Amino acid sequence: MAISVETFFLAPDAQGTLQSQIQEMIAQGILSGRFHRGEKLPSSRKLALHLGVSRITVTLAYTELLANDYLSSRGRSGYFVSDNAPVPPVYDPAPHSEDRVDWTRAITHRFTGGDTPRKPDDWSTYRHPFIYGQVDPTLFDHANWRICAMRALGAKDFAALTSDYYDRDDPLLVEFIARHTLPRRGITARPAEILITMGAQNALWLAAQLLLGPQRRAVVEDPSYYALRDLLGHTRCATLPVRVDADGLPPEQVPPGTDVIFCTPSHQSPTTATMPMARRRALLNRARDLDALIVEDDYEFELSFLGAPYPALKSMDRDGRVIYVGSFSKSLFPGLRLGYLVGSEAFIREARALRASVLRHPPGNMQRTAAYFLSLGHYDTQMRRMAKALHARRRALEQAIGQHGLTIAGRGVYGGSSLWMRAPEGVNTTRLATVLRSRSVLIEPGAPFFAGPDKPQGFYRLGYSSIPEGRIAEGIAGIAQAIPEALS
Amino acid sequence: MAISVETFFLAPDAQGTLQSQIQEMIAQGILSGRFHRGEKLPSSRKLALHLGVSRITVTLAYTELLANDYLSSRGRSGYFVSDNAPVPPVYDPAPHSEDRVDWTRAITHRFTGGDTPRKPDDWSTYRHPFIYGQVDPTLFDHANWRICAMRALGAKDFAALTSDYYDRDDPLLVEFIARHTLPRRGITARPAEILITMGAQNALWLAAQLLLGPQRRAVVEDPSYYALRDLLGHTRCATLPVRVDADGLPPEQVPPGTDVIFCTPSHQSPTTATMPMARRRALLNRARDLDALIVEDDYEFELSFLGAPYPALKSMDRDGRVIYVGSFSKSLFPGLRLGYLVGSEAFIREARALRASVLRHPPGNMQRTAAYFLSLGHYDTQMRRMAKALHARRRALEQAIGQHGLTIAGRGVYGGSSLWMRAPEGVNTTRLATVLRSRSVLIEPGAPFFAGPDKPQGFYRLGYSSIPEGRIAEGIAGIAQAIPEALS
Structure with missing residues (x-):
């Protein structure tokens, strides 16, 4: 790859002659690992024009670097970073400037240091x-995903999907979720009650931001998905862990004063307990008595190979009290980062505005690709x-x-x-x-x-x-x- | 498309006979617009098995719906939603349940009602x-973008890109930005100083969340990008507008006590003023005197058809005081939602943790597609x-x-x-x-x-x-x- 002329700047306050400044820039580029062996330098004419110096100045700098074996010349085809050029250090080069900022003071909220353990990258x-x-890549229908992606990248869709959607989502994906995905969980929802998110993580985060704060109390299952506790902690709410039993979260243990209950009735995470129907009703009643909301993370309902799953808690909700979190990340692939929130229109409207401020919307052509994969039946086959x-x-x-x-x-x-x-x-x-x-x-x-x-x-x-x-x-x-x- | 058997549930507390419940479910599905004309119903055997009722109950329900013209039968191929079935209302059906939640109380932070005007969707x-x-779709190299997307969706990349990257980014894209994009702005940065974001909006949001809060003061240019004021407002910091002149933000107008200065030196948004070099130095000095940070939104530097752009403010920063925001959304397409933050490692580390909590990472294969488009030179040609x-x-x-x-x-x-x-x-x-x-x-x-x-x-x-x-x-x-x- 050729080194672009635009990467060269003369610092107005630099020391030394123009020629030495040019030499230094190039040597610095090589030593810092920015310019790689074999890469072509701009022609002396081009570089001289760009920097506003005479061509002979550039030529002299190049000749000097040639003598020092930083550069090599291939006759008429120009100058290249020499194969014998000094090798940049294997480790990161030292920062180019001293950091004079007191970051401990400058950063108002810290997000590192959470509980979340990491799996080994390899x-x-x-x-x-x-x-x-x-x-498991062997279980994913990669061929059809690719065909759907191609279609979503086609000329017809592209114009629609590449513009800034502001705060909207792909209507095809939303319609599929409303008509096909949610009914399988017993849920009826209109498009205005659905928001596409960057995976379930993003859905839980949005809900926490909207419903919690320093004066609020959230119940979480104990044990629970650790990243959930981290993101609740960031809202500075009081987080109250409630120990689960073999049937999941015991409703009677949800303390008075609770504002929001986060739970996973389908498969409790991580104990995998499935909440029986009677307890689901009891949990809804408990929430009604406390005037609390419920955030239901209904992950993995698609992987029900031992029997039909119970309908979601949300399907039994007559008050608009349950906010439902779904995800395609587990069932398709986690790197997809597509999930959704279902809730009352008043809630979804605020979630949409918050999402717009944070990131606008999940990329349109990812949404469209998923919509095709779902609506063409590939998703069901894969499940x-x-x-x-x-x-x-x-x-x-x-x-x-x-x-x-x-x-x-x-x-x-x-x-x-x-x-x-x-x-x-x-x-x-x-x-x-x-x-x-x-x-x-x-x-x-x-x-x-x-x-x-x-x-x-x-x-x-x-x-x-x-x-x-x-x-x-x-x-x-x-x-x-x-x-x-x-x-x- | 066939209607999935899994969308049928018998409510445990429902009234009426099993047969009438089944009829009602199907009629409800049609009237609410979930089931469309011509869609095939599950076979009576399948539905009976799924619901745990006798097959004759389902058959009787189907026959009744046939008589009422909700369904039609095509001999051996089964039952379909009739072409004469009642048409669902054109407007959204009434919500299925009453909303008994006081959302004004339940929602702790409101994000709607910002200043941001909307362009007409059409x-x-x-x-x-x-x-x-x-x-302008005519200016976008759609063909090569598609080829790059195909390559990023290829078997080799797919395995790597579809896994959950946790908080990491595509190393190819980060390397390209470090080696080719930033040097054009005079900036040297190591990968640990770069974070990929969901467009510039997300980059600005992350910076605001980390650096601001109720006790902090942020300077914004006046006039400025309206969504920036909205997102600063959400941090509850004091936002101090400083009127720009023909050279952009006047450094001497930045008041004492300022913590963070948000600015657009390349093209002031929206006045398009370009900040002269001398004023850039003055602004950096002012920031140093106040111990303030600068967030530099360097949008559109690629579209410099009248002359070479000045190097970025960040390139002149010797203190680690400038946080740089770049974006590919304007230069490729806004729906792409890819941008980046460049700053001190201590800052990027926190931004990465916050991003992980909010959304994990921008989708891996979008990152990889962009990396190919950039590194194969298509981006430069398009610019x-x-x-x-x-x-x-x-x-x-x-x-x-x-x-x-x-x-x-x-x-x-x-x-x-x-x-x-x-x-x-x-x-x-x-x-x-x-x-x-x-x-x-x-x-x-x-x-x-x-x-x-x-x-x-x-x-x-x-x-x-x-x-x-x-x-x-x-x-x-x-x-x-x-x-x-x-x-x-």
Whole structure:
């Protein structure tokens, strides 16, 4: 690639002759790693014109750099960064200027330091990745996704989708969700009650920003999705963890004064408990009594291979009290970043305005691609394929767990993609995970899901959406073998 | 499209016989517009299985609906929504449940009601759209964008890009920005100093959230981009508008106690003033004296068809005091929603954590597509083509303005895509815009750009990025003709 003439500037307050300044600029570009070996420099004529200096000045600078082996010349084709040019340091070069800002003072709100643990970036290179929330590329209908993307990038759609939508969404996607996706959860909603979000994370964030603040109280399940606690914390509300049982969140434990209840009735995250219908009704009644709102994160309802899922809590809501969060990230691929919020029009209107201020709208052609993939039936086909594969993996997993005498603490009633496990007394699963990682087995320790300082150390989660069926038994054997080593 | 069996639920507390409940569900689906004419219903066997009722119950319900002309039967191929089925109301059906939530109380922060005016959604159907910030599809290299998108959707990239990147960005895009884009603005930055954002809007929002709050003071240019004032307002900081002059923001007017200065030195938005080098140095000195930070929105620097742009303010920053905002939305297409923040590592680290909490990351394959489009040189070619077209339009515009005696109040020194205009004494440009709109001419009244209650009414903006060269003269003639009608 040629080095653009526009990357050269003469600093008005620079020291030295023009020629030495030019030499320095180029040497600096090479040493800092900006200019790579073999890259072509602008012609002396062009650079001279751009900098407003005489051509001979540039030529002299180039000649000097040639002599120093920074540049090489290939006859008439010009000057190039030499193959013998000094190599830039392997590590990041030192910052070009001193940082004189007191960032501790300058930054009013800190967002680093949350509870959220990270999966290893190279998780897919592990032999037994029992991790959660990542896709198995072999289950994704990549070919049809690509065809849909092509269609969404076609001339006809492109004009519509590339303009700034301001605060609107792709009407095709919204209509599909209203007519086909939500009815499967028993939910009726008009387009004005639906907002497309950048994944479920963004939907939960928007809801938290709108409904919470320093004077408000939010109930979260304990254990729960850790990133949820982080984002609630940013609103400075009081977060009240309520311990879940085998049926999920116990309504009677929701304390008076609660403003918003965050819950996952389909599959409690991470214990996978499914809330029975009677408790759903009780939870709605409790919310009505407290005049509280409910944010229902209905993730993974599509992966119901063991039986039909219960209708969503939102479908039983007669007051407009439930805000529903759906996502395509888990069922398609997490990098897609498409989810949605369903709620009363007054709420969605504010969420739309907040979203517009934060990011305007999720990219139009991603929305359109998803709309095609859904409406052409590829999504349903893929869900069936995924459900079948996950069902087989679940069987293999439960069988291996039985053989090795491991203990399941929670399993989804109608499917899902993970099991919640309890290790034997005295085992620290964070240590267990470290031991297993060195043996190419990835599990998720349970502690980070729990609120407060005294986190139970004996749980772990086994995701089976990313591990091939054939490797499950071996992986479980590895866990069983490592457990005695992780006794505290 | 077939109606999925999963959209049917029997409400546990429903009245009436099972058969009548089934009939009602289907009739309701048709009347509410969820089921469309010609759509196929599930087979009676399937639906009976799904609902756990006897098949004869479903068959009786179907037969009844057939008699009522809701359904039609096509022999062996099953039941369909009849072509004579009642038509759903044209307007939104009434909400299915009463809203019993007091949203005024429930919502802690309101985001609607901002200053931001809306362009008409159908702006592209106007004959003379002198509007700003939208793309001209004829200038966009759609074919190569599509090829790059295909490549980014290829099997090799897909696996990498579809996983959840957590808080990271596409390393290819970040590297290109570091090595090729920023050097053109005189800026050296390491990858850890760069964050990809959902357009410039998102970059400005992130900076405001991190640096402002109730105890802080932000300076904004007056007039300025209205959405900026809205998003600053949401942080509850004190926003201090400083009137710009022909050289942009006057540094000596930045009051003591200022924490952050938001500015647009390349092309002041909306007056298009370019800040001279001496004033840039003065502004940096002022910021240093006040220990203030500067957020530099460097939009449209690529559209410099009249001369080389000055290096960015950030390039002169030796303290880490300037936070730089760049965007590909204006130069590629606004629906892309890709921009970037450049700043000290301590700042970018917090911005990355906040972005992760709000939305995780901009979609990986959008980032990769842009990286290909940039690194294959298509972007530069397109910028040259755009600059050429805009240059021709600018000439036509200035010529027509001269002929009709209109007054230019501000024009970019090295290019851009709009002119800032002053109407004759006594003309209200909001009224002018209304008059012109009825004649298929779109202009932007200047008042919404100004802060405070006494907004000057005599300015307007003429964007020329969306209007073909051949229609400019006619459009300007229309404006000249309408001006006398808009005298107050």
